[in-house]
Amino acid sequence: MTTTLAAGPRGAAAPPSSPPPTRRRARRRELTAQWLFLVPAIAYVLIFFGYPIVKNLVMGFQDYSVRTFVTGEAPWVGLANYAEVVSSGIFRTTVVNTALFTLGSIAGQFVIGLLFALFFKRRFPLNNVLRSLLLLPWLLPMIAGSAVWRWILDQDGGILNETLQGIGLIDDPIRWLTSPDIALVAVILVNVWVGIPFNMTLLYSGLQNIPDELYEAGALDGATGWKAFCYITWPNLRSVVNVVLVLGVIYTLKVLDIILGLTGGGPANATQTLATDSYRRSFQEFSFGTGAAVSNVLIVVSLVFAVVYLRANRRAEEE
Amino acid sequence: MRRTPTAVGAATAAGVALSLSACSGQTGADDGTLVVTDTMSATSAPVYEEIYDACAADLGLDVRANHVAGSGLIATVLQQASSQTLPDVLMLDNPDVQQIASSGALSPLGDYGITGAGLPQGVLDAGTYDGALYGITPVVNSIGLFYDARALAEAGVEPPTTWDELRTAAAELTTEDRYGIAFSATNSFEGTWQFLPFLWSNGAEEDDLASPEAVEALELVDALVEDGSASASVVNWSQNDVNDQFIAGNTAMMVNGPWNMPSLEAAEGLEYASVPLPVPAAGDTLEAPLGGEAFTVPDTGNPEKMAAAGAFVDCVTAGENQLTMATGRGAVPADSAVAAEAARQNPTIATFVDTVQTARARTALLGPDWPQAATQIYTAEQLALTDTESPAEALERVAAQD
Numbered sequence: 001m002t003t004t005l006a007a008g009p010r011g012a013a014a015p016p017s018s019p020p021p022t023r024r025r026a027r028r029r030e031l032t033a034q035w036l037f038l039v040p041a042i043a044y045v046l047i048f049f050g051y052p053i054v055k056n057l058v059m060g061f062q063d064y065s066v067r068t069f070v071t072g073e074a075p076w077v078g079l080a081n082y083a084e085v086v087s088s089g090i091f092r093t094t095v096v097n098t099a100l101f102t103l104g105s106i107a108g109q110f111v112i113g114l115l116f117a118l119f120f121k122r123r124f125p126l127n128n129v130l131r132s133l134l135l136l137p138w139l140l141p142m143i144a145g146s147a148v149w150r151w152i153l154d155q156d157g158g159i160l161n162e163t164l165q166g167i168g169l170i171d172d173p174i175r176w177l178t179s180p181d182i183a184l185v186a187v188i189l190v191n192v193w194v195g196i197p198f199n200m201t202l203l204y205s206g207l208q209n210i211p212d213e214l215y216e217a218g219a220l221d222g223a224t225g226w227k228a229f230c231y232i233t234w235p236n237l238r239s240v241v242n243v244v245l246v247l248g249v250i251y252t253l254k255v256l257d258i259i260l261g262l263t264g265g266g267p268a269n270a271t272q273t274l275a276t277d278s279y280r281r282s283f284q285e286f287s288f289g290t291g292a293a294v295s296n297v298l299i300v301v302s303l304v305f306a307v308v309y310l311r312a313n314r315r316a317e318e319e
Numbered sequence: 320m321r322r323t324p325t326a327v328g329a330a331t332a333a334g335v336a337l338s339l340s341a342c343s344g345q346t347g348a349d350d351g352t353l354v355v356t357d358t359m360s361a362t363s364a365p366v367y368e369e370i371y372d373a374c375a376a377d378l379g380l381d382v383r384a385n386h387v388a389g390s391g392l393i394a395t396v397l398q399q400a401s402s403q404t405l406p407d408v409l410m411l412d413n414p415d416v417q418q419i420a421s422s423g424a425l426s427p428l429g430d431y432g433i434t435g436a437g438l439p440q441g442v443l444d445a446g447t448y449d450g451a452l453y454g455i456t457p458v459v460n461s462i463g464l465f466y467d468a469r470a471l472a473e474a475g476v477e478p479p480t481t482w483d484e485l486r487t488a489a490a491e492l493t494t495e496d497r498y499g500i501a502f503s504a505t506n507s508f509e510g511t512w513q514f515l516p517f518l519w520s521n522g523a524e525e526d527d528l529a530s531p532e533a534v535e536a537l538e539l540v541d542a543l544v545e546d547g548s549a550s551a552s553v554v555n556w557s558q559n560d561v562n563d564q565f566i567a568g569n570t571a572m573m574v575n576g577p578w579n580m581p582s583l584e585a586a587e588g589l590e591y592a593s594v595p596l597p598v599p600a601a602g603d604t605l606e607a608p609l610g611g612e613a614f615t616v617p618d619t620g621n622p623e624k625m626a627a628a629g630a631f632v633d634c635v636t637a638g639e640n641q642l643t644m645a646t647g648r649g650a651v652p653a654d655s656a657v658a659a660e661a662a663r664q665n666p667t668i669a670t671f672v673d674t675v676q677t678a679r680a681r682t683a684l685l686g687p688d689w690p691q692a693a694t695q696i697y698t699a700e701q702l703a704l705t706d707t708e709s710p711a712e713a714l715e716r717v718a719a720q721d
Contacts, residue, residue, distance in 0.1 A: 066687075067422040069397040089720050155552045156569070178551045180705045266506025267554040268701040283394070284508070285690040286418060 053299065059292035066286045074289075081293040090269055090277060094294075098273040101188055102252045108192035109248060113199025118233075120200075121207050131204075138197040146261025149190045153177050153262075177263055180270035187262055187271045191255060198251075199244055206240030207233070239312070246309035250302050274298045352381040353627055357410035358389035358612060362581075366647030374634035380627055389612075400424045405617035407628040413445040413456050413613045414681045414689060420448035421687045426618040427451040431629020437638075437654045441609040445680035448687075454613030457636040458650035461607040461674045462513060462576045464597065465583070468590040470497070470571040478594045482517075482539050485597040489548035492571035499548035501570035503558045504540065504704050508690075510697040512608055513558070513574055514540065515681070516596045518696070519606035525684060525692040528699065529711075529718040535599075537710035541703045554704050565591075576610065577671045580649045593670040609678040611650065651675050695720065 060081055062074040085091055120131050137145065152160050153176035161173040176186040214232050218224070223231055256275045259265060265272040265280065272280075274294055282291030353375070359367050364386045375382040385406070387395060393415060399405045400422070411419060419425055428435075428446075435443050435452050446454035464485075466478055474492050479485040489499030504510045517540060518525070523533035543549040549570075550556075556564070558575055565573040566586045574596065583591050598605050614636055616628045634640070641652035645661050651671050652658045662672040682689045695717035702713035 065422075066397065066418055069401040070422040070424045072401070089716065150555075156550055175551055177555050178705065180707050263555060264506040266701050267705040268707045269506075269698065270705075280694075285694060286393075 056292050056299070057296060059289060060296045062289050062292075064288040064292065068288070077289065081289045085290050085293045085297075090272060093269050094272050094274050094277045097184060097271060098253065098275070098298075100184060101191070101255070101271075101273055102249055104185075104188040105191040105195060105252045105255075106245065106248045108188065109195030109199045110245065112192065113196050113244075114203050116196065116200040117203035117207055118229075120204055131200075134200060135197045137194050142194070142257040143261050145194065146190065146258050149193075150177065150262055153186055153190075178267050180268045183263055183267055183270045187259055190262060191252065191258055194258060195248065195252070199248065202240060202244045203237065206237050210236045239315070242312035243309065246305050246312060249305045250309070253298060253302055253305075351624075352383050353408065353624065353631060354406040355382060355384045355408040355410075355631075356392075356395075356406040357384060357386055358392055358412070359386045359410075361386075363648045366644060370635055370640045370643060374631055374640075377634060378627070378630055380631060382631065396424075400617075403620075405619055407617070407619060407624050408632060409615050409617050410612045411454060411615055413454065413459075413609065413611055416446055416454035416613050416615060417448040417682045417686045417689070419615070420451075420453040424617055425453045425615045426625055426629075427453060428455060428616065428629065428632070431616065431626060431633065433629065433633050437656065439653070439655055439676055439678070441675070441678045441680050441683070442611075442653045444683035445609055445611075446613050454615045455632060455636045456609075456611040456613040456653050457641045458644045458648065459609055459611035459653050459675050459678070460576050460578060460650045461610055461671055461678045462516065462574055463593045463595050463607075463670045463674055464572055465565060465575055465579070465591055465593045466572040467565070467568070468592050474571075478592070479597045480594070481597050481601055482599050486539070486542060486546065486548070489543055489572065490546050493546075493548045497568065498550050498564075498570045500543060500572040500574070501549060501556065501561045501564045502540070502543075502553055502574035503556050503561050504553045504697075504700050505555060505557055506697060506701055507557075508693050508697070509558055510554075510700055511693040512610075512681075514696060514700050515679075516574075516605065516607040519608075519679060520596075520598045520603060525689075525696065527718070528692075528695060529715045533714050534711045537700060537703050537714060540700065541710050544704050551704070554701055577649045577651070577668060580667060593667070595670055595674050604677055605674060607674050607678045609675060609680050611653070 059074070061076060061078060062068075063077045063080075064074045068074045116134060120127055152158055155161065155173050155175050155178055158173075158176070160176070161170075164170045165173065175182060177183050210233065214236070215228060218228055218232050254275050255273070256279055259271050259273060259276050260279070263271045265276045274297060278291045278294035278298065280291075281287045281294060285291075355371060357364075357367060364384075368384055371382050371384055374380075389412060392411070396405070396409065396411070396419065405424060409425075416425075429452055433452065433455060435446065435455060438455075442456050442459060443452065445456060446452050464478065470492060471478065471488075476488045476491050477484075479488040485500075492499035503513045514536070517536040518533055521532045521536045523530050523536055527533070544551055544553065550564075553561075558579075561570075561573050562575055562579045562582060564570050565575070566582065566589060577593075583589060595605050596607060614632045616625055616632055619625060636653075638652070638654050638657045641654055641657050642661055642664075644650065645652045645658075645668070646665065649668070651668060652661050653675075655676060658672045658675070662669040681693070685692050699710075699713040699717040702708045702716065703710040707713070708716065
């Protein structure tokens with residue numbers, strides 16, 4: 001690493017100070033210099049992103065257990081891990097839960113985030129203060145956030161049930177975290193709360209980039225309120241929306257801490273997702289091979305959305 | 320360019336070595352110091368360190384202790400195993416001993432003349448893998464039934480000793496703003512651990528979860544929630560949560576372990592007492608799970624230090640030290656004779672002294688395959704307690720997943 005860093009600038013600075021070389025040599029030097037600049041970045045990506053992903057892919061095909069750490073032996077088992085994962089009773093549940101959790105979270109985060117962004121686009125006193133306060137969920141450590149939410153959502157003395165009962169909306173306490181039918185909804189609600197700042201911030205900056213003149217011109221032609229949103233705001237915001245949605249999906253697929261903190265994947269696996277199942281297999285049952293297999297499924301899904309993101313991004317740049 | 324990977328490698332190695340020595344106190348150089356890694360909290364660590372120091376002085380050793388959080392221990396151990404930097408003496412939670420021993424990272428304690436004489440069968444089972452003793456647990460614990468003595472007196476209820484009495488007592492103790500009983504049935508090994516006394520005492524085994532005995536055990540726990548004697552929230556309560564509920568007066572009885580006694584003592588106005596967990600019928604034997612941390616000697620490849628570590632473990636786990644540890648932590652000495660002495664000195668621990676004599680190691684039957692069975696058990700309990708399936712269906716489903 002040190003050699004490349006030292007060589008980079010020297011290589012780049014070399015041409016002007018040395019006597020005029022032939023064109024071919026100059027070209028080769030320039031190429032070398034270009035590569036030298038690239039090497040640190042490539043090395044970084046390979047070491048910190050490439051290696052773990054490749055390692056994880058390989059682990060998915062190995063019997064990787066506690067024993068492996070001591071002996072270094074990880075027998076190749078082909079697709080056995082995947083067969084075990086897919087045939088286990090929990091796989092369908094986790095796939096459905098992951099899909100519902102992702103869709104529900106994204107829908108909630110995006111709609112509420114967009115509404116907040118539109119709201120804060122108006123000028124009014126305390127606008128900045130309120131907007132900064134909305135970032136709080138983002139700043140709070142997830143595990144602390146979920147501990148507080150567990151307390152809020154508690155069935156017997158939780159403040160949410162007490163409040164709902166107090167104002168007469170419900171008669172019996174809702175079993176937010178202990179009913180298999182409701183727990184996933186509760187977990188989604190908390191994740192929506194966590195995701196709002198991200199959506200709001202990106203959409204807000206997108207809104208800032210729409211020139212005011214468009215609205216002024218539109219207003220002259222009678223495009224105000226809802227019409228202005230449909231014909232001016234939304235089309236101009238499209239590229240930002242794509243980015244927000246795709247990044248949101250990728251971030252939500254891998255959510256682990258919130259679910260672990262709130263329900264630990266329970267009750268009765270009602271909130272078990274691919275991410276929590278992978279964690280459980282690897283770090284509770286020490287079956288690192290099948291854990292890796294589950295997370296590889298997750299990686300492939302994320303990769304699909306990452307490609308969508310890159311393409312959407314490129315289109316946005318071309319526009 | 321050839322130099323770059325080497326340089327990176329060297330830098331990484333140096334970095335790893337530095338960080339390892341920072342967290343494990345182990346230097347690459349062999350300075351003869353014995354490194355002990357345990358999972359003692361800040362409150363129990365001084366008790367253990369005093370014993371370490373005394374043993375080190377007796378044996379003429381230099382000993383350095385590291386205290387790490389129990390939750391992160393296995394990850395640390397695996398990382399140390401792969402980089403061959405395991406400590407000389409390693410404390411492991413007893414159900415993990417067989418798992419780690421099966422990997423070949425530990426050395427048999429028989430090599431150092433440690434036989435485990437005087438220890439109950441459960442303690443020996445927990446430390447034994449493939450016929451050899453790998454871990455010795457000086458102080459043990461289990462779970463029992465704690466109750467609010469005043470609440471029981473007011474309701475005219477005697478502490479239950481059988482399942483029928485438990486169900487009746489829990490129902491009678493349930494009032495408008497208080498449940499009769501609380502326990503942990505969470506989606507984790509804690510839920511499994513708390514269900515085991517019911518499962519085992521009824522004669523069920525973890526390798527045959529669809530048996531009628533297992534169904535009866537789950538039906539009992541399910542009935543406590545169905546009756547309204549226990550909150551439906553038990554599926555989301557850890558043992559700490561259960562203890563909080565008990566201290567807050569939200570429940571008249573709780574299933575929990577002796578390690579809670581310091582916080583129960585500190586709770587103002589609480590008059591608590593404990594009895595062994597109820598058994599299916601009068602005269603049945605209680606089979607509760609055995610808890611506690613075992614001392615092991617990792618195979619570090621240095622016979623001299625391993626022998627010293629063996630002698631050190633032998634000293635630390637000796638009878639009089641068991642008594643000191645037990646008093647310091649709210650636990651029971653593993654040695655039956657010492658345990659009887661502890662019960663005489665401290666009557667509040669007597670319940671658990673009785674319980675651990677017949678307690679079972681979680682890994683006694685399945686060894687390193689225990690985690691899978693443990694997952695099946697808590698999954699079945701969650702399915703039943705959330706009314707997703709009947710106890711029989713739930714157990715059949717998880718048993719079919721082998």
